[in-house]
Amino acid sequence: MSGNPDFTLTIDQNKYLPEGGQEVHAVVTVEAGGAPAGGATRSTAAAEVIIIDTSGSMDYPPAKMSSAIKAAQTAVDALRDGVHFAVVSGSARARMVYPAGEQLVAADAGTRREAKAALDQVRAAGGTAIGTWLRLADRLFAPHQDGIRHAILLTDGKNQHESPEQLDATLAACTGRFVCDCRGVGTDWDVAELRKVASALLGSVDIVAHPNDLVTDFQAMTEAAMGKAVADVVLRVWIPQTARLRFVKQVMPAVEDLTAKRVDAGPRAGDYPIGAWGEESRDYHLCVEVSPGNVGQELRAAWVKLVLPGSGGEEQVLATGNVLAEWTDDEAQSTRINPRVAHYTGQAELAVAIQEGLAARKDGDFDTATTRLGRAVALAHESGNDAIASLLGKVVDVEDPATGTVRLKKNVDKADEMSLDTRSSKTVRTRKEG
Amino acid sequence: MGAPKTRERTCPACDVPVYPGEDFCEACGHRLGATVAACTACGATAISADGYCDHCGLRQPAGGDHVEIDARAAAGVSDRGLRHSRNEDAMALTDAGEGVAAVVCDGVSSSSRPEDASRTAADTGAAALAELLAAGTAPKAATRTALTRAAEAVAALAGDDGPHAAAAEPPSCTYVSALTHDGSVTVGWVGDSRAYWLSAGGGARLTDDDSWAGEMVAAGVLSEAEAQAHPNAHVITAWLGADADEPDPHVTTFTPDGPGVVLVCSDGLWNYLPEPAELASAVPDAVSEPLTAARSLTRLALDAGGRDNITVVVIPFSSPVHPTLEQAE
Incomplete structure (x- = not known):
């Protein structure tokens, strides 16, 4: 290399x-x-597979399907020339959108145009079996193991048409084969399930609550993937x-x-x-x-x-x-505690407190939920994690951020709760660092 | 994972491969050291180039852990002690004019790279004393100038550290020098390393510590014993380093009235034996056997607990009229 x-x-x-x-x-x-010098990003071989959910629910509301298509088309446009790519549609089974055969093709003006045209023909129908989508991606990446291998996976629902064991087996088989960033659109998908996929495949997980935001998100993900120089x-x-x-x-x-x-x-x-x-x-x-x-x-x-x-x-x-x-x-x-060790110990505790607090809230254990989310508020406040603090503020009413005194909100928007859950593990650097 | 392959050794200095049986690197000439050093803790023979055991991880004793200088006219021993992982003391001995110059420095543990500070100060101070005496500078002026040069050299060490150095204190150390000349000895110091005169009659301490304890005693607030027992006893009030004030060297000249030795030492020794009479009676033959005396005093400190690095320099002083130093080469 x-x-x-x-x-x-x-x-x-x-x-x-x-x-x-x-x-x-x-x-x-x-x-x-x-x-x-010379730009390794140009010389490094790269492969990209874009997977979009085309299950029947993507038509409810219809904006989901049309936004997902538009986002995938934007991602195709963001591929630099020479990157090997494919577009996959996922329902109860996986299908090639582009190219027709099970292989990757090099990006150029012509293949990008063809891929975008093929995406225009995609229709929503069928169920959800994420493992089958990943298996197809794995087969596509197989001849390209030498360079950067990155997939984008978009879903709007739970993995209903295969068992958790089947998904686990697929994840075990795909680990180390490619990196996969996962996105959930809407609020009908399962945060823990998608986090498991992203975690196994060393990718990120995030929520795109509003279909309109998919385009910018896909563009950013593809550009980040194009910036990778070493796999x-x-x-x-x-x-x-x-x-x-x-x-x-x-x-x-x-x-x-x-x-x-x-x-x-x-x-x-x-x-x-x-x-x-x-x-x-x-x-x-x-x-x-x-x-x-x-x-x-x-x-x-x-x-x-x-x-x-x-x-x-x-x-x-x-x-x-x-x-x-x-x-x-x-x-x-x-007895001197290293400030960065202390800071990150707090950030890890913050993620756990949020996830436990939300789980307790879901189970109707409001005492535990109040305690854990209160602890999360205090940790976010203390460490200057403003993004998390603001997400917490949509789920609890904060009386005193320093002590973590909070009350659970009565009515919480599902998207806000899922955003907090999905982003609970996002950390900030210590405040004092320049 | 590939199959395990035979570990290829490379020269620690230039990274070119070296082979068993070679004592020096073929490419750069770096001495390769013993091929079968064994770990002092677990006995494994795989020690990494940076000095840690490949098996149990223990850092191996470094070259400075026990050092002896035998210059016939004077002798010194510096030892890591039992409770510190490395020796942050340093000593230097040199001929200076018609006499001998010795410098002992104790690196401040809470500063960064204290061992570099003490080494730099001792070497700079001793070299300056030799040079100034050769140029005919008077002993007191030479002592003061040498200390100032050592202070500048230590201050210049700051800023060589990595990106995380900002939070750490700059390299710093204590300093004490002794220079024999014309039947007298001139000492100069900053910090709490000491010089003593030891003789059959008992002797005397020649320095006053720049320390919290020293200040309490000088002010008459506490007795010497009370001050040394206080938790603040070892807080020093003056040192060499970029964060120190302009050095204000204490310089004094002492003229003995009979034979004896000048002892220059770090607090690793005097913590256990602070009184000149105790020190003198521990090494009655120091005038004729300076190295043996330096070793004996080091051993006493180790046996008493060895909590700190120990450095002991002994300069015999037989008579004002015929200094032993004339026998030096």
């Missing part, structure tokens, strides 16, 4: 532990700089023999627990997939449990490497960093 963007990896932590201390926390910031990056984490990796979480731009995605990578090391990268920066929170050492000893509690596995087995280490532990009897050192 000719020239990757410049990657940097920075570790932020307080390495000092009290005597007997075992828990080491660190925030790992991974930053990819601009594409190298399939992994975070490799080595820990000492007697240590245990408690968790690896992405914490910026959104909370995403990666712990269960581990793939063994040699003695005491595991790989955590972090997907495709353009010019961007993301933060990860690591927690390692180590065997206690003597005061004065220093330990490498984790060795973090950013690795690009090559197709021919020749992998590249793009950047590395150390998470350290040092035992001290100086309490001033061991």
Whole structure:
């Protein structure tokens, strides 16, 4: 591969532990700089599959289907020349919209025109089986495993025409094969279900409550995908023999627990997939449990490497960093809490508090809902997460944001509740950072 | 994942592959070190180039953990102690004019890269003393100038740090120098590292600490013992570093009336043995065996707990008329 963007990896932590201390926390910031001279975004091979829901419900209201078609057409226009692409329509089974055969074609003025014309012929009918859509996308991407592989999936309903087990099996098969950003249009889809799909396929999930907003959203997603310069990056984490990796979480731009995605990578090391990268920066929170050492000893509690596995087995280490532990009897050192670790611990708790609060509200457990959503209000206020605070304000009446004193609103717009649920894991950086 | 392959070693300095049996890198000449170093904790033989065990993660002892200088005319020992992960003290010894100059510095643990601060200060101070004495500068003026140069060198270290350095304190350290000349010794200091005169008759402390405890004692508020027992005892009130005031070196000259040794040390020693008489009686043969004396004092501090880095320099001073230093090469 000719020239990757410049990657940097920075570790932020307080390495000092009290005597007997075992828990080491660190925030790992991974930053990819601009594409190298010559423009890797032009030379990197890329493949894009656009999947739109064409189940019968997309006609109620009809604006949904017509907006989805318009959005898909905008996405087609945003593809740069040479990107291999296809458009898929999804109902109880998946169909090729363009091209006719099961393959990707290179984007140019002609294929873009044909694809948009084919989209004009799409009609809504049938049920919803998201797994079958993903299986077709996987077959389409199969000959293109060397470059960026990105899908957009739009749905308006629950996955009714296949079992959750079938969907899980499909997700397991598709993991690592392509990245998929998921969007739910309207308010009849299931947030947890779509979050599971996006999470397994390292993509984002969001709500587009109003069909009219689909066009701008699809354009932004496609442009972001076109900006990716390198695919399939992994975070490799080595820990000492007697240590245990408690968790690896992405914490910026959104909370995403990666712990269960581990793939063994040699003695005491595991790989955590972090997907495709353009010019961007993301933060990860690591927690390692180590065997206690003597005061004065220093330990490498984790060795973090950013690795690009090559197709021919020749992998590249793009950047590395150390998470350290040092035992001290100086309490001033061991009790100092790293502000970024504290901040992201709060952001992760915020996401959980919202999801639990909304679930309790749905189950009619209003006491729990009030407590959890109140806690969420306090955390959002304290951390300066204004976007979440404003979404919370549509579900609860806030009496005192500092203490999290709230009352549940009687009438909540379904779209507001789903927006809060979907965006609960979106985080902000610490306020003090410039 | 590909099949595991034999780990290829590369030169830590230039990254070119190196092979078993080579002592130096073929490309850049970097010394490759022992091929089969074993971890001091778990015994594994795989140690990464950056000094951590590949098996248990423990950082391996570094080169500065125990250092000895034997210059015949004087000797020094610097040791990591038992409770710190690295040695942030530094010492330097040099011939200066007709005598000997010694500098001991103690890096401030809460600052960034304290070991760089102490190393830079000690080396700069000792080199300046040798140069100034050779140029005929008077001992007191040379001591003051050398300390000022060391302070400038330490202040210049700030700003070399990474993007997250802004929050950390700039590199800083204490400083004490001793210079023997014409039957006298001139000492200069900033901070709480000390110089003593030790003799059969007991001896004397030659420095007054720039510390909270030192100020309390000087002001008559607390007794020496009360002040040293206070939690603030080790808070220093003056140091070398970019965040320090313009250095205000204390300089004093002492003329012994008989044989003895000049002891220059960090608080890792004097925390346990603050009194000149205790120190003197611990090393009765220091005049003839300076290295043995420096080792013995270090051992005493380690046995007493070794809570801090320990640095001890011993300069014999046999008589004002025939200084031992003439035997130095």
